[in-house]
Amino acid sequence: MTSMTSTDGQGVAVQLTGLRRTYGALNALDHFTLHIAPGELVALLGPSGCGKTTALRCLAGLEDPDSGRIEVGGRDITSVPTSRRDMGMVFQAYSLFPHMTARQNVEFGLQLRKRSTQERRTRAADMLDLVGLSDQADKYAHQMSGGQQQRVALARALAIEPQVLLLDEPLSALDAKVRTQLRDEIRRIQLTVGTTTLFVTHDQEEALAVADRVGVMRAGHLEQLAAPEELYARPTSEFVADFVGLTNRLPGTAVDGHADVLGGRVPLLDGSATSGEVMVLVRPEGIDIAADPAGDATVLSGSFLGAHGRVTAETAGGHHVVVQVPSSAVAAYPPGTRVRLTARGDRALAVRAE
């Protein structure tokens, strides 16, 4: 892989400043600002329609922002056309040229750059090797699986040694198993080549797994940008909390840095409401469950999810609570069982009760 050394660890910084993009009355991007450090992989996470694709396409030049600045490597490229931006892009699906083989697809960008046949050959072979498809070089798109097509698309994007790699939900059209596998591989390859990367997804697990930092988007702007552990442990808003798994909303009382909820006491995250009646956001894995005829909650249902399981119970106050349990324990709580629920010591987020 010597021919790739030119990009190793030489990523460039990306700076998006105050991007706005409207479609009629809709603000797809609303003062969107994001800095990506050289060689970093930032994932944009958010629900469908929040503007992730628009942000990525503005960076690629496939969409014009109404206002704002785009800088790559310190150079303002806001009005540079796509074809001269030097960005590798991987789309959700179906982006391979159907009349070319995998190898020809990978060579296409190099051909446009007038590289010698020899160089093209070597580089295409290296790239296909990197994505593990050396034996599929002469296949056409319609002869390959969805996962293989995405690998070729990745090889094609990387072949031109782009300044920035852009991935727009590259895994959402694939099935679960291929998805995790390719996800890890994208991360491995990105670390190998060191290209600055923007990765767009609506899947929080995916974002947390691949990124150096995750930006949670909401209605066209960044709600929080932080490393995965940080985001997971310290979400700063209800919206982000919901996105990183704090899905139970329970009434409680906040008292200087702690909240009393479900008969237990939990520490509160920064940015929480600090006193009075609050809603406390707690993870399913932050609650203990125990069968107890004297308990004040009733099991409604249980489900296996592979490694672990989930039990849904209703409290005396009528709130539904989802609790994560080992999958072997699901059978211990058949619907109708009286249980006691206790909030554990994990940090939770408290918001003002409306």
Next chain:
Amino acid sequence: MSGNRAAARRKQDVFRWVTIGVCLLFFALPLYGMLEFTTRGPGGTRSAQTWATLLDFGKVSAEYPALKEGFLASVGLAVLTVLIMLVLLVPTMTWVRLRLPGLSRTVEFLCLLPLTVPAIVLVVGLTPVYAWVTYLLGESTLWLSLAYVILVLPYAYRSLDAGLRAIDVKTLAEASRSLGAGWGTVMMRVILPNLRTAVLSASFLSVALVLGEFTIANLFSRKNLQVAMYELGKSDAQISIAVGLAALVFGFLVLFAMSFVGGPRSATAAAPRLRRTRKESP
């Protein structure tokens, strides 16, 4: 900030309107010619006389018996053709799917064969066959429908095939059989209702084809609408052209209306149905 994209989009808009405008103008000219011709009055004036006559069914039949005869013949032919086509194709295609998948290639081949046999060629080959038809069944124009069924075969086959593909005939039939339905019931109560759209579009295409058919009728010296228009065109072109224009506008309205029913992609839904197809009569 107006960027590269906006400029490209504006250029594309201009291109689209210019291209479509020029083509529509070309399409509109002869149509306008028809309208202009049918509204010519004596001495260079405008007159709606022709159209008034056309709308007055009693008057048309009295003044232009040939037109009436041709029109009725074409309507009869259309109905008969559609009936024979459906009776012939629907049970056969369903049955092939259910029980005899081995025959599906043969059936497809036979149904698509007429695409390579132009109407004019069919006339040549049908001459001896029609000698027998006339001998056995008589002279009636309506027997032309026997040949028309062959003409519409590829179009009808494609529509019905698409319809059968969309429903799972086998499961449907097995489900109803397991509930105790006989084959007749399965056909009439289960398959046909599910094929409604396909049957409709096959019928629509067939009707359009039959109403526009000229070649076979003319060469067999039978009088259908097109032949009547052709002959009338020599003596009273105005009424003949008016009929042609009316038929065209009617056909357009039906297609345009049909493009609004059904799914969001139906604007061009007629297209896949017409793919690989070829009108014989132009």
Next chain:
Amino acid sequence: MVPFFAYTTVFLLIPTLVVVIGAFLSGGRPTLGNVRALTEPAVISATQHSVVLSAVTAVGGAVIGAVLAYAVSTARVDGVLRRFVASLCGVLAQFGGVALAFAFLASFGATGFLTTWLAKVGVDTGPGLWLYEWDKGLMLVYLYFQIPLMLIVFLPAVEGLRPQWREATETLGGSTWVYWRRVAAPILFPSFVGATLLLFTNAFSAYATAAALVSQGSPLLPLAIGNTLTSEVILGQENIGKAMALEMVVVVAVAMTLYAVLDRRSSKWLAP
């Protein structure tokens, strides 16, 4: 099942066999005379005219129709414009024969409104006889149904071009020109050639329009075939008609087979 095969045998296979066998019979005896008669000057020139007319209107219709199809494909998917053009072309593609001939007579004929109007602005198009000539009027008339047919056949292919392909080309450093030359054109090429073949057979086998416009002689193959059926000519002439019919079937069958092959290729590329 049985009715279907019986019916297609009587009304499709037998007529086809009548043509095929009849082409090699004369007075009940096998002969190559009919086929040899295809080399007579009149038949040759009818064939030539038919081929030229069909080829020119196929290529012309295909090029113009393809541009129109692309223009339509840039409009909104369920917009009224697209529905309007698609429906109009659906009708016009089938608008052949008598009515079409009359429409052109009413516009370009001796007293047609365009002829009159052109004369007023000083352009003399003559007495309108050019309309009846196979290489002038007929070409224009045939284009009138070839262009709409092209739109209908080709629009699905153009719609099959994915925006990702253009965007991928751009990100890889290609201009619009590169996209069209290296990506769109090669992808559309099989569909385009296939559609052109379809248009060719469409024009080649068309009878009604020509019959309604041309009253003198039989400059085209379909008219010549029709002639052998209607005129009471020398015995054996009808078998020459069968030979010409066979010639026509062969040409059409070759074109349709090529079309089917190309269509299969492009549907693999453009499938969703």
